[in-house]
Every structure is written in C-alpha cells, then in structure tokens.
Amino acid sequence: xxxxxxxxxxxxxxxxxxxxxxxxPPDARPLRVALIGNPNTGKTTLFNALTGMRQRVxxxxxVTVERHEGSFRTDDGRRVAVLDLxxxxxxxxxxxxxxxxxxxxxxRGKDVPLPDVVVVVAxxxxxxxxxxxASQVLELGLPVVVALNQxxxxxxxxxxxxxxxxxxxLGVTVIPxxxxxxxxxxxxKRAIASAPTLPPAERRFALPPAAEEALAPVAARLEAAGLxxxxxxxxxxxLLGVPLPEAHxxxxxxxxxxxxxxxxxxxxxxxxxxRVEAELRYGWIAGVLARCVTRSAPxxxxxxxxxxxxxxxxxxxxxxxxxxxxxxFQGIFTWATPMMDAIEGVVGWMGARIGDALPPGDLRxxxxxxxxxxxxxxxxxxxxxxxxxxxxxxxxxxxxxxxAAFLMDGLMRRVGLHGKSFIPMLxxxxxAVPGIMAARTVENHKDRLATIMVVPLMSCSARLxxxxxxxxxxxxPIALLGGAMTLQGVTMLGMYFLGTITALxxxxxxxRTLLRGPARPMIxxxxxxxxxxxxxxxxxxxxxxxxxxxxxxxxxLALSIVLWALATYPKITPDAALPEAAQQEQQLERxxxxxxxxxxxxxxxxxxxxxxxxVSIAASFAAREVFVSTMGTIxxxxxxxxxxxxxxxxxxxxxRDPETGRVAYTPLVAIGLMVFYVYALMCMSTIxxxxxxxxxGRTGWKWAGVQFAYMLxxxxxxxxxxxxxxxxxxxx
Amino acid sequence: MELQTLIVVALVALALLFVGRRAWATxxxxxxxxxxxxxGCGPAxxxxxxxxxx
Numbered sequence: 001x002x003x004x005x006x007x008x009x010x011x012x013x014x015x016x017x018x019x020x021x022x023x024x025p026p027d028a029r030p031l032r033v034a035l036i037g038n039p040n041t042g043k044t045t046l047f048n049a050l051t052g053m054r055q056r057v058x059x060x061x062x063v064t065v066e067r068h069e070g071s072f073r074t075d076d077g078r079r080v081a082v083l084d085l086x087x088x089x090x091x092x093x094x095x096x097x098x099x100x101x102x103x104x105x106x107x108r109g110k111d112v113p114l115p116d117v118v119v120v121v122a123x124x125x126x127x128x129x130x131x132x133x134a135s136q137v138l139e140l141g142l143p144v145v146v147a148l149n150q151x152x153x154x155x156x157x158x159x160x161x162x163x164x165x166x167x168x169x170l171g172v173t174v175i176p177x178x179x180x181x182x183x184x185x186x187x188x189k190r191a192i193a194s195a196p197t198l199p200p201a202e203r204r205f206a207l208p209p210a211a212e213e214a215l216a217p218v219a220a221r222l223e224a225a226g227l228x229x230x231x232x233x234x235x236x237x238x239l240l241g242v243p244l245p246e247a248h249x250x251x252x253x254x255x256x257x258x259x260x261x262x263x264x265x266x267x268x269x270x271x272x273x274x275r276v277e278a279e280l281r282y283g284w285i286a287g288v289l290a291r292c293v294t295r296s297a298p299x300x301x302x303x304x305x306x307x308x309x310x311x312x313x314x315x316x317x318x319x320x321x322x323x324x325x326x327x328x329f330q331g332i333f334t335w336a337t338p339m340m341d342a343i344e345g346v347v348g349w350m351g352a353r354i355g356d357a358l359p360p361g362d363l364r365x366x367x368x369x370x371x372x373x374x375x376x377x378x379x380x381x382x383x384x385x386x387x388x389x390x391x392x393x394x395x396x397x398x399x400x401x402x403x404a405a406f407l408m409d410g411l412m413r414r415v416g417l418h419g420k421s422f423i424p425m426l427x428x429x430x431x432a433v434p435g436i437m438a439a440r441t442v443e444n445h446k447d448r449l450a451t452i453m454v455v456p457l458m459s460c461s462a463r464l465x466x467x468x469x470x471x472x473x474x475x476x477p478i479a480l481l482g483g484a485m486t487l488q489g490v491t492m493l494g495m496y497f498l499g500t501i502t503a504l505x506x507x508x509x510x511x512r513t514l515l516r517g518p519a520r521p522m523i524x525x526x527x528x529x530x531x532x533x534x535x536x537x538x539x540x541x542x543x544x545x546x547x548x549x550x551x552x553x554x555x556x557l558a559l560s561i562v563l564w565a566l567a568t569y570p571k572i573t574p575d576a577a578l579p580e581a582a583q584q585e586q587q588l589e590r591x592x593x594x595x596x597x598x599x600x601x602x603x604x605x606x607x608x609x610x611x612x613x614x615v616s617i618a619a620s621f622a623a624r625e626v627f628v629s630t631m632g633t634i635x636x637x638x639x640x641x642x643x644x645x646x647x648x649x650x651x652x653x654x655x656r657d658p659e660t661g662r663v664a665y666t667p668l669v670a671i672g673l674m675v676f677y678v679y680a681l682m683c684m685s686t687i688x689x690x691x692x693x694x695x696x697g698r699t700g701w702k703w704a705g706v707q708f709a710y711m712l713x714x715x716x717x718x719x720x721x722x723x724x725x726x727x728x729x730x731x732x
Numbered sequence: 733m734e735l736q737t738l739i740v741v742a743l744v745a746l747a748l749l750f751v752g753r754r755a756w757a758t759x760x761x762x763x764x765x766x767x768x769x770x771x772g773c774g775p776a777x778x779x780x781x782x783x784x785x786x
Contacts, residue, residue: 363736366743555754561747565740622751688758 030071030079032113033192036101036137037121038130039087040402040527042149044068045536046121046179047084050189074193083115089129091136092238097441105140106231114228117143117195119188124154124161124176125528127293131285132278134170136238139203141230143195144172147188151176153528158296166292172201180533202230205284207237210269211276214262215240218255225252240266241274304399304528311403321407324400328391329496330489332384332464333471339383347376348647366564370633374560377632377648378552378625381465382545388461389544390537392430397532401426406526415504416511418442421451425503428458429496430544432686435460436693446515450507452693453515453707456686457503459496459678461544462624466677467495469628473649474670491671499678502714556629559622563633566593585658588634607676607716608669608723610657620682627677668731672722679715681708 035050037043051070068084085104086097100109107114120137122130138144146166154161167174173191177184207215215236222232239259249255263273310316351372358364395401405426409419420442428435435455442448459467471488478487511517572590574583588594596618597611604614612634620627628648635651655664681687690707691700 359736361734361736362740366740554750558747558750558754561743562751565744565747622755684755684758 030081031074031117031193031196032081032083032115033117033119034083034085034104034115035119035121036085036105036133037087037147037149038089038123038126038133040399040525041087041121041123041130042179043087043121044084045533046147046149046177046185046188047082048536048539049179049182049185051082072189074189076193078193080189080192083112088133090133091234092241105137105142106227106235108227115142117145117192119145119147119192121147121149124148124151125157125159127161128282128285128289131288132281135204135281135284136234138170138172138201139230139234141200141202141228143198144170144201145188145191145195146170146172146174147179147184148174148176149179151184152178152181153530157302160294160296162292162294166288169204169288169292170201171199171204173198180530180536182535200230203233205280207280208269208271210271211237211266211280214265214269218258218262221252221255221258222249225249225255236262237277237280241277302528307529308403308526311400312406317403317407321404324395325496326485326489326493328388328395329493330485331391332387333468333486333489333492336383336387340380343380343382347372347379351376362568365568366561370560370564371557373632373635373648374563374629375552375557378465378556378629379549381468381625381628382548384464384468385461385548386541386545388464389430389541393537393540394532397530397536399527399529402526411504415508416517417450417504417507418444418447421447421507424451424455425458425500428455428460431460431462432456432458432683433689436686436689439693444517446511446517449694449703450510450515452690452703453510453710454503454507456681456683456690456707456711457499457506457679459499460624460683461548462683463495463677465625465628466620467492467674469631469649469652470670470674473652474665474667491674495674495678498675502679506710506714551623551625555623556626559619559626560629560633563593563619563630566596567591567634593634606724607672607719608666609673610664613673617676617680617682622684624677624682627682668723668726672719672726675722676715676719679711679718681711 035043035047047068047070050072052072070082070084072080072082074080083104085101088098088101091098091102091105103109104112104115105118118137118140120130120134122134134144134146148161148163148166151161161176163174163176173195175184175188175191177188179185206212215233218236218239219229219232222235223229227235239255240263266273266276311320351368354372355364355368358367395404405419405422408422412419412422421439423441424435424438426435427438432455435458436452439448439451439455442451471491475488475491479485480487480490567588568591570591572587574586576583578586589598593615594611597615600614600618601609601611604610604617609617612631616627616630616634619630631652632648635648652665653663656662657664687704687708690704694700694703
C-alpha cells in the first residue's frame with residue numbers, strides 16, 4: 001500500500017497553466033525559490049538534495065538567524081536559487097526564526113525579495129500538523145509546490161495518500177519525495193520550474209460571513225500598507241490570534257484598533273477570536289485528510305515505539321544515553337588513530353624535507369619550528385574533529401538527539417531553564433557561537449540570557465585538540481570494562497560531562513539570582529527514527545573539516561608565525577660553556593615570549609603551570625587550538641624530524657623544572673589544565689557573539705564581561721582545587 | 733640585511749597585520765548579525781547573492 005506514483009505527466013494534468021500573477025520571472029536572473037516546512041520534515045535533507053554542494057551560509061539581515069542558500073539548474077539550463085527558511089510550525093511568529101519566515105513570504109524581508117516560488121516541505125506521516133503551515137502559505141498568492149516528503153515512511157506506517165486528490169484539494173502541484181534517497185527530487189525540480197506558469201495558490205476554505213465582514217477592514221489596511229492582497233487576507237486572519245502585531249507591522253500602528261474592533265465583532269457573533277484561525281484551518285484539514293488519506297491497518301507498535309520504550313525509559317534511557325556518549329568519545333580516540341598517524345607522518349616528512357631544502361637560518365627556523373610545529377601540531381587532530389561531527393550528525397539524523405533533549409528536559413526544568421535551552425547547549429558541543437545564536441529560539445528573555453551565559457561551558461570542538469594532546473601524553477590507555485573502553489576515552493567523556501553538569505549548575509544559579517523567573521513547560525516533537533543519510537553526513541563532516549583546515553591555514557598559521565618571532569627574538573649570545581639544549585633554553589627564556597611568560601608565571605604557579613603554559617593559555621584567547629600550536633612552537637618540535645603531535649607529547653612528558661630538576665608536567669597538572677579549559681572562556685569569537693546577542697553596546701559588553709569573569713574565576717578555582725587538592729592527597 | 737632575514741621580517745609583519753585585522757573584525761562594536769569569520773561554526777558570508785534585493 002502506498003501513494004500512487006506521480007510523474008511529470010501527472011503534473012501536466014493539473015489545471016492548465018494560465019498567466020500567473022507573477023508571470024515568468026525574467027531569465028536575466030535566477031528563479032528564486034523559498035523552502036519552508038515544519039521542523040523534522042527532512043527540509044534540510046531536501047535542500048541538500050536539490051542544491052548539493054552549491055551552498056552558501058550567511059545570516060538574515062539584522063538578526064542572527066542562519067540563512068542557507070543554494071542553487072541548481074533546470075533541464076533547460078535556467079539557474080534556480082534556493083533559500084532554506086527556518087523551520088516553522090506556522091507563520092504565527094513565536095520566535096525570531098518563525099518571524100523571518102513570515103517576513104520573507106509576505107514580502108517584508110529586510111534584504112530578501114519576495115520569492116518566485118514557495119516549496120512547502122510536508123511530512124507525509126504527519127499531514128494534519130503540516131497542512132496547517134501549508135494552508136497559510138497557500139493563501140499568500142504565490143506559486144506553491146508541496147513536497148510530500150518521507151512518503152516511504154508514511155507507506156510503511158500503513159498510510160495511503162491519494163496524491164492526485166491532494167493536488168485537487170490544495171490546488172497546487174504535490175510531489176511525493178524521499179529526500180534522503182533523492183527520490184522525487186528531479187520531479188520536484190521540474191515542478192519548481194513550471195510553477196510560475198501555473199495559477200497562484202489561494203485560500204481553500206471560505207470564512208464565515210461574520211469573520212469575512214470583521215476582517216475586511218484589517219485586510220484593506222494591510223493591503224494599503226503595501227502587502228499583496230492575498231497576503232493581507234492571510235495576515236488579517238492570523239493576527240486575530242496574536243496579542244500584538246509584530247515588529248514587521250510597526251509601520252502600520254493603526255491596524256491594532258482595527259483588530260480590536262474585528263475581535264469585538266467576532267465575539268458578538270459568538271466566536272472566540274483567538275481560536276477562529278485554528279478552527280477554520282483544522283476544520284478544512286480534517287476534510288482534506290478524510291478525502292485523501294486512508295490507513296490500511298490500525299496503527300500498531302512501530303519500530304520507533306519499540307526503540308523509544310528503551311531510549312526514553314526512566315532507567316534504561318539515561319543508561320543508553322551514557323553508553324552512547326561513552327562510545328562516541330572512545331570512538332574519537334580509537335578510530336581516528338590510523339588517520340592521525342597518517343597525517344602525522346605526512347606533516348613530519350614534509351617538515352623534514354623542507355627543512356633539508358632550506359639553508360640554516362631564521363627562515364628555516366620559521367618554517368620548521370614555527371609553521372610546521374604550530375600548524376602541523378593542530379592539523380593532526382583533523383580526524384578527531386571529523387569523527388566528532390560524524391557522531392553528532394548520526395545522532396541528529398537518526399532522531400536520537402531529540403530523545404536526548406527529552407531525557408534532559410526534567411533536569412533542565414529543575415535548574416529553571418526552558419527545555420528549548422538544551423538545543424543551543426547541544427550546539428555548543430560543536431561551537432559556542434552557533435549555540436549562542438540558537439538561543440534565539442528561546443522566547444523568554446531571561447531564559448535566553450541564562451542559556452547564553454552557560455553555552456560556552458559545553459566543550460566545543462576547539463577544545464578537542466587540547467584534551468587529545470594532554471590525554472594522549474599523560475593518561476595511559478588502560479583497558480576498562482573488559483576492554484570496551486580505555487581510561488583515555490573515559491577521561492575525555494569526563495571532561496564533556498564536567499562542562500555539561502557545571503552548565504546546569506550555573507544556569508540554576510543565574511535563574512535564582514540575576515535572571516530569576518519561572519520555569520516553563522516545553523513541547524518537543526520526537527521524530528521517528530531514521531537511517532542517517534550518508535550524503536547529509538558527508539556534507540556536514542566535509543564542511544566542518546574544511547572550516548578546521550581553513551582555520552589552521554589562516555588564524556593558526558598567522559599566530560604561529562607571530563609566536564615564533566616572539567620566541568626567537570631578541571637574539572642573545574648564549575653561554576658557550578653550556579650544552580646546546582641548555583643554550584636553546586636560555587635563548588627561549590630571554591626572548592620576548594619568555595619574558596612575558598615569566599611575568600605571568602606567578603599567577604599560574606599555584607595551578608602547577610610554568611611560563612610556557614601561561615603564554616600558551618594567553619595566546620589561545622584567539623582560538624583555543626592555538627594552545628597546542630603555541631606549545632609546538634615553544635618546543636620547536638619541527639627540528640626533531642619526528643611527527644609533530646607525537647613529538648610534542650614526548651617533550652611534554654620529558655619536561656623538567658629547571659629549578660628542582662623534577663618532572664614539570666604530571667598527570668595531575670594535565671588534568672588541572674583540562675579542567676581549566678573546560679571552564680575558561682578563551683575564545684574571542686564567543687565574546688563577540690555574546691555582546692551582539694545580549695543587546696550589543698554597553699549592555700552586551702556587560703553580559704560578556706559577566707560571562708568572561710565568572711568563567712575565568714571558575715576555571716582558576718577548579719584548576720587550583722584539582723592541583724592543590726591532588727597534591728594534598730599525594731597524587732602529584 | 734640578508735635575504736632570509738628580509739623574508740622573515742615581511743612574513744612576520746604580514747602575520748601581525750592579519751592577526752590584528754582579524755581581532756578588530758571580531759571584537760569591534762557592531763550590532764549587525766553574523767558569526768565571527770572562521771569561528772569554526774560555518775562560513776558566514778556577506779555581500780550580494782541571488783537573494784539580494786538589489
């Protein structure tokens with residue numbers, strides 16, 4: 001049982017094309033297509049399937065909502081520019097993301113023109129909910145195509161959707177798709193190309209006479225303010241359920257009294273104004289579903305239900321979560337090793353060859369000790385970064401991430417945060433910057449601020465090279481749990497948990513002091529489990545890996561050169577009586593970097609750090625990975641001819657305190673240093689985005705200052721506790 | 733001055749310029765949206781696109 005196949009030929013049987021209101025856009029510019037849909041409908045997968053690698057990421061003007069654009073060419077060679085709008089359940093703008101979608105579709109986007117075609121991505125399994133948004137979009141008077149996605153899952157669930165009947169009901173082209181396998185994508189492209197030649201969509205149900213009469217003045221005023229006629233009618237109905245007209249109608253202040261009058265008229269007619277839109281739309285949807293959808297058999301326990309019985313179980317759910325996380329971090333260590341070894345080999349070989357080719361002198365030292373030791377030392381962690389994003393992608397694509405959010409919701413509410421805050425916090429595992437930006441989906445201002453304050457405590461991917469270096473150097477790979485894990489993997493997992501648990505504790509503190517306010521319930525949709533799309537995973541991992549390489553080739557390269565210069569000059573005449581290694585050490589100690597480090601050393605001595613760690617921490621304010629490259633440059637590992645990270649690990653283990661002659665870096669120092677990095681806000685970009693997201697100007701800098709200060713205090717205090725506490729216990 | 737030293741001075745000066753510009757671009761006070769460039773979260777691009785109004 002399933003939906004009948006719909007081909008391009010079927011599409012031709014639709015209402016014959018007449019001249020559309022928009023007409024065919026001029027060929028001089030590409031056809032602009034906006035993609036909209038509920039969250040979890042596979043919209044992004046479809047966007048990837050349509051546009052492939054031809055994508056660019058930016059932001060919508062004035063807000064930090066991500067804007068994805070891509071393109072493809074039609075059969076006749078015309079370019080189609082696709083804009084992926086933020087996922088929305090309706091056009092009733094509840095969050096900044098939804099507001100963007102609405103503004104673009106009614107032609108009020110700040111720097112976005114009205115689309116030529118709108119593609120509504122609807123989940124075939126949950127048509128009732130998805131058709132609500134579709135019904136709003138249909139009323140905008142734009143050419144619309146509906147992509148009925150995940151049609152395979154609907155069929156498997158026993159749903160039979162009569163697509164030709166659905167086309168008849170909606171009055172627009174409907175294309176069944178399975179985006180993750182690319183099925184229906186070519187038909188969708190053809191439908192998009194022909195959509196502007198078809199009659200535009202329109203409202204599919206009639207308003208009751210009282211509502212028609214009540215809303216007419218509102219629609220007329222909106223139309224006079226510049227909205228297209230059909231969009232004005234949709235807006236008039238939508239605004240009935242909105243307490244105040246939103247920001248995009250700020251230049252139409254007199255619409256508010258008109259709305260009040262319309263509500264009074266509806267109340268007099270025995271209606272509840274706030275419910276009118278929902279009742280009309282869901283009434284129409286019920287009729288459409290009754291005519292288009294049949295269920296072949298009563299819904300039994302699905303695979304998703306069976307998995308959820310364990311994944312969301314009160315006891316087994318958290319256990320499974322812990323096991324999965326443990327696997328992720330163990331996998332990062334175990335499975336990335338062969339690739340890391342290969343990169344280490346290549347970097348070491350290239351460093352040695354280039355070193356041999358250059359005559360002795362400062363340029364050779366710059367290339368070998370600065371560039372290869374610094375950049376190479378960071379680049380070797382690329383496989384681990386790729387592995388982290390592969391695992392995050394699998395957890396997201398499979399639908400498990402939503403379960404993780406569900407499991408955490410109880411905990412989130414106990415600390416006073418909104419359940420939605422968990423999504424920005426999860427994003428923080430990749431990078432705090434998009435995590436802080438994702439906090440815009442949290443409607444309440446205080447909840448959003450509390451979320452922004454704690455997102456940087458989640459261990460981002462830039463911390464991974466630091467953890468990996470220190471764990472690799474100081475934590476032995478002792479087998480645990482019968483060999484299923486090693487102490488290294490457990491230590492890495494521990495760092496991630498430490499950040500997460502602390503984030504919850506700090507959020508609780510904020511919510512009970514500076515940002516006091518009640519906890520609010522969360523509505524969370526749990527998508528069915530799916531097999532992750534290999535293509536999606538590949539695009540995600542590739543994008544992140546390229547970013548990491550680009551970062552290594554720009555910021556880290558430039559900083560490595562600067563730090564090399566600081567570590568090399570001014571040149572001194574070393575004591576010739578000393579052995580060569582001691583002469584190099586003397587030169588380093590008296591360099592600019594050495595002097596700055598020694599000036600900072602008293603502040604970090606209580607933590608067990610020397611001047612080398614002090615300057616590396618200070619340099620990592622530009623980007624956390626710079627800690628690794630700075631250590632690499634200081635130790636001049638390029639000269640050894642060995643692989644960089646491996647050599648750096650050996651140098652760190654062999655480092656001696658020049659005064660006592662004892663081992664300088666112990667496992668206790670390494671653990672303390674990792675704890676320091678779990679908590680410290682050593683990231684310029686995060687500070688910048690916190691300033692912007694908390695209001696900019698003085699207010700923004702105030703919140704960024706609070707964030708930086710509390711995190712630094714936490715980092716210093718925790719590292720002090722680990723080191724001094726450990727020493728008291730005789731561990732180091 | 734030796735050629736090697738000249739090249740080193742030029743490279744260090746370029747690197748300093750790059751780091752300074754990047755730091756300024758990231759931290760300068762501005763209210764407009766967007767990731768800091770190379771923040772690691774994705775390539776934030778600006779400038780005209782197919783979806784620019786002009």
